Amino acid sequence: MVALEVFSAFTEWGATATDLRDGKVAARVVSGVVNTSAVTQPGQPIRVVYEATDSAGNVARRVRLVTVYDSCNATNEIRCAETLQCSVFKTCSSLSGKSTAAITAIASKTTQTTTTKPPDTIAPVVTVSPPGVPYATPNGTSGLITSVYVGDTYIDAGATATDEVPSSSGGASTFVRVNVLSSILSPAGAIVSAVSTDNPTGELSFLAAEAFV
Secondary structure, three states: OEEEEEOOOOOOOOEEEOOOOOEEOOOEEEEEOOOOOOOOOOOEEEEEEEEEEEOOEEEEEEEEEEEOOOOHHHOOOOOOOOOOOOOEEOHHHHHOOOOHHHHHHHHHHHEEEEEEOOOOOOEEEEEEOOEEEEEEEEEEEEEEEEOOOOOOOOOOOEEEEEEEEEOOOOOOOOEEEEEOOOOOOOOOOEOOOOOOOOOOOOOOOOOOOOOOO
């Protein structure tokens, strides 16, 4: 099975066939068009069918299953076609100002992986990198509070994410690193390109502060 991020490129690897009498026999795709602009439904992968025929007319077929997923769904968002980034509050228009060079850079990092696995319904675990003071809200939101003095430069330490991939054989799950896409919300709720330290955002207490998120 091949698993592809939505809007990424599909590489047709083809297939090979060998006959005991004829030796190497040409194999071709007879059905299956891979469209990565839409996510495949659970349990309904794209079926790419390969066929080879020997000199006696005997036909053999093999199938490659291709699933198209959207990793942004893990945070209840969607991947934007223009920027290839996750939407913010299900909206892509605020991200449309990204440059073509930035979009190309993001697209170039998309990789195609081959794996055999059942549908992945477990959301990745995101860990915010220190420094900062841990916090947790009553509704289950957690993270780090990082304090910066007015006038100092804020450098984002980023975050990491690990995804649990269940085993198709019922064995132990596999844990893989996945990309983390980020955006910055100002205290006013607007998307900004950087954290400004020109003015204080509020009290040091998390509940009283109007922080950048």
